[in-house]
Each structure stands twice: as structure tokens, then as C-alpha cells.
Amino acid sequence: MIKKPFTLQYAKKVVAPEFTQHSLFLASNFWLTLIWAVAFGLSFICSALYAMALVSGEAGVTLVHVWNLLGLATTILVRPIARRYFMNKQG
Numbered sequence: 001m002i003k004k005p006f007t008l009q010y011a012k013k014v015v016a017p018e019f020t021q022h023s024l025f026l027a028s029n030f031w032l033t034l035i036w037a038v039a040f041g042l043s044f045i046c047s048a049l050y051a052m053a054l055v056s057g058e059a060g061v062t063l064v065h066v067w068n069l070l071g072l073a074t075t076i077l078v079r080p081i082a083r084r085y086f087m088n089k090q091g
Contacts, residue, residue: 005026005029005030006033006036008026008033011029024083028079028082031078035071035074036071036075039068039071040067040071042063042067043063043068046063046064047064
């Protein structure tokens with residue numbers, strides 16, 4: 001994930017080749033990969049807690065959906081936040 005974000009292979013299919021080496025493109029893909037790794041990790045933990053009967057089915061399913069929705073929401077926000085950060089850094 002650190003050297004080559006998982007999302008990079010998919011993003012390169014829909015982005016013009018001249019932009020795929022841009023630091024903003026690479027940073028956005030790093031953050032997207034990190035966000036989804038955390039969301040899936042938390043979803044797995046919630047599923048495991050349910051499987052071990054440490055949380056109820058409703059709570060377990062709700063928490064899994066919450067993490068996935070937070071992953072989706074942050075996916076939508078990553079590009080504009082990364083763009084703003086990059087532009088401020090460039091001056």
C-alpha cells in the first residue's frame with residue numbers, strides 16, 4: 001500500500017496518462033487505499049464480534065454498514081480535500 005496504492009490500478013484506467021504521475025493523483029490514491037483498508041478492517045472486526053456473539057446481529061450489521069458508509073463518504077471527499085491541500089502547498 002505504501003509504494004503502490006491498491007486503487008492506483010483502477011484509477012489509471014479512467015484518468016488520462018499525463019496525470020497518472022502527478023503527486024496529487026498519487027496522494028489521492030494513497031488516502032483512498034488507506035481509508036478503505038481501515039473501513040474494511042473495522043467491518044471485519046464488527047463481523048468477528050458478531051460471530052463470537054459479543055454483539056447482537058442488529059448492532060453488528062449496523063456497525064458494518066456505518067464503516068462502509070463512512071468509507072464511501074470519505075471517498076467522495078478525498079479528491080477536493082487533496083486538491084485544496086495541494087494547491088495551498090504550491091502557493
